Amino acid sequence: MSEATAVPTTAPSREPSTGRARSVLQSFELDTRLLGMIVALAIIWLGFNIISGGLFLTPRNLWNLSVQSATVAIMATGMVLIIVSRNIDLSIGSVLGLTGMFMAMIQAEWIPKTFGLGFDQPWTWIVTIAAGVALGALIGGFQGFVIAYVGVPSFIVTLGGLLVWRGLSFQLAQGQTIAPLDTTFQLLGGGPKGSLGANLSWLVGGIACLGIGYSLIAGRRRRRKYGFPTRPLGIDIVIGVVGVAIALGAVAVANAYPWPPQLASQYAAENGITEPAGGLIIPTGIANPVLIALAVTAVMTLVATRRRFGRYVFAIGGNPDAANLAGINTKRTILMTFVIMGVLSAIGGVVLSARLNAATVSLGTQSELYVIAAAVIGGTSFAGGIGTIPGAVLGAVVTQSLQSGMVLLRVDSPIQDIVVGIVLVAAVGFDTVIRRRST
């Protein structure tokens, strides 16, 4: 995540250079919008923590929050590319539902019953996910083709998709809830058993630290190579230290949440471990859905900022005609953004159905709204050309924080919707005003 604090994808040169303080700040090249979001998130968290009497900032609640945000975060990374290139995808909730239902049928009906191979084969989950992701890519590719090559507006195509894929999902299982799912597959949905545990979590933290260090050093080297001014060394060091602290702090929090006592006792009994006096303490660590979300974020950030494809997407969003005249294959690029979105929706389907241990007809309904909200709160502009992947992930965490926090405070669902809706409009309104003032 902190990788992109170092490498903003929005062009910082848009901001004017009036005043000394601003130009100094500018030479730091910090993504002020991302910083603003982090501050907003901190305020939300502290606020909930105070109102809930210290319940919000507990390892357990933060761990819950991370898992609850994962699905929307995964899909929001793809939505950034879609919106940046001036399109929209309204079908993702239905694609999630259809791929989720398809995968549930494979693992709970077709493999065990139709082919008579039985439940819980060791390879079931891999086959299932491969097929589900392929279906997601196929759906995305089909929609992308109609949008890019036939020229139908994405709003219309994906609005149709929203109806079609949900309808097919119903047809697939005749409206039934498909459960239970494969036991290995279930682990991808999180829960204490579907988490990394202490050691692997530290390993992930370590890899994140190396990534932060590498991106900072490589960034400086690249700039020097092309003769660009580098950021003051001190700033890079501060960014690096803060990034490492956040990464390791997050791991420490995840590890500070022990397995629930009941589950730990069951585990002890099953494995013949005698429980110590205070009960067996097993650190939970990073949950699998969160690991998936982190990996998706890292890959998507790399694709958006370090690959030609990502550059093309932003170029098309900035000015489609110019991009076309510059020789970019805009149609193919747009098609690819929808393929990626389809794949990410399928991954969202994996996480959500695994977490629920069931696929229902309503799986993922309205998630398109939360995903678009996350991307927009995270600074993606509908005018095209502007948006960051880490911003969208933070946006997902912000919306989920509001919702989970309100449940903790026993605020009922209609009020939750009102608050999230207001925050969405307020965040974008605030941003627009600031932008207008600074130009």
Place this chain on the structure above:
Amino acid sequence: MRIRRLAAILGTAAIVFAGCSATPGASGGGGSQAAGGGCTVGMSWNNYQEERWAKWDEPAIKKAIEDGGGTYIANDAKSSAETQATNVENLINQGAKVVIILAEDDVAIKPSVAKAIGEGIPVIAYDRLIEDPGVLYITFDNIEVGRMQAREIFKLVPKGNYAIIKGNEADANARFLRDGYEEIIGDAVKSGDIVIKGETFTDGWKPENAQTNMEQILTSSNNEIDAVLSENDGMAGGVVQALDAQGMAGIPVSGQDGDQAALNRVALGTQTVSVWKDARELGKAAGDAAIALCSNKDVKAVKDTAEFTTPGGNKVSSILLAPLPILQNNLNEVVDAGWITKDALCQGVTDTSKVPACQ
């Protein structure tokens, strides 16, 4: 240009959609006018995309009507109250003499209902209440469903901490069920024997929302929950997942609908009760009543009706059927009825000593 393009796409989408989904009764187009003689009964579904309607309710309604010499026509409002208003008029235009409505919104449908009744067309409110004194309300007794759920849970946990997971706030059934709970556990709550640690509505009755809500209730109560009253099976699925993640699966949890996954959970012992409303009985009752209304339009003259006072203060004529609580020891009822296969019911059940139906 753009508009034409839009129309073309929407048209295509509509064709694809219609082609792929078996539209209720396959008669949405109006091609199947009454073959003459018999009485045409129109059925307006609010949302055909739910497990039970296509599979159980519709065949029973259709059969009862056809056995009575009538013709069945239907359409689907796809969860839109506005579409449903149009649909009801369409049914009447197609020649329906009696209309059965499964209402998307119990208030928004009122003008359409009043209009139909004004034209001398009797209206049956199917499974969901419509606040109009002129309708015939046919349903399972939802307050009784709530009582049954609470009764089974209360038997097991007369003292302790409860969590209550309610359905969609806009659905009258969510309130009826809660009223049923109150009748059973109300006194114990007042005396302090039962403490409600968390109570929440669930947007759209969605299992994943119920799961998240349950996780937050467990977090805020530090897992000190002894029983969960969940208003339906789908949400109970989310609740059990949240409990399972804390190693707490097995504490009493309620539900209703007799979903296959839920019945499997009852067999496994992770859900206590699923109150089963045999949709075929409901469908048959509605079909029979519709046929009776073809010849006599007085909704009070239909047999087995009683007066029911609605939350809105209306007195409507109603047929209330009694549901059946399904527990571990009477699971054979659903197997015998052909509602679920023994394989599906008993999947993963290793200890069959407590589950006679799996032996």
